[in-house]
Amino acid sequence: MRKTLLVLLLYGMAVTSAHAGLKVIGKGDNMRLDPSAFPPAMKANYDILKVKCIKCHNLERTIVALQTGIAPISGQPFDRNATKAYGVKMLRKPDSNMNKQEVKATVELMNWLLDEANK
Template identity: 60%
Template structure:
């Protein structure tokens, strides 16, 4: 019985950690969903930390993950491409009390563009 529980837990763990997309992996689900940190290049770790802290002030990271993985912005249903990442970056920069400065916005936009490129790889 104990073995069965361990097996079940292992299966659930794998299922939770299973990437939705082959190229951009995510961990967790629902409100706790996030990009798999292991796929973030070393020079973008800083941007990833900014994203993890700043973006979730207003919305969950799930929204960003789904947008990158599907190429569609979950709220608007419109394509989420590099033009969109820049637009969202500008939107966050201009948003009152978004608490993001220019440099942080630039870093996060670059990170999202990198992830979009990864997602587009065949």
């Protein structure tokens, strides 16, 4: 009985993870997301993120955080509770060249993408 439950559980995980993930284009420095299936509001937010969040590091850093749920440098959780804090942290860096509105847009997008990545 226990074994059957375990098998069912593993099967369920395999089925759901088959749909998981974000549509990623390119690798390394060129890694970016494919926004073609994004709703309009998220497309607009992505237009901000893809410009503002590559000033100091590439998008791979952000994409890996969204895909794995772990911030790649610190190893801290990167979930809905953390996105805002990371956005603010980036905003506060010297010469971030972002305003609060733009950070808000990117945080909204990251929260939406976290949900998408877990679908």
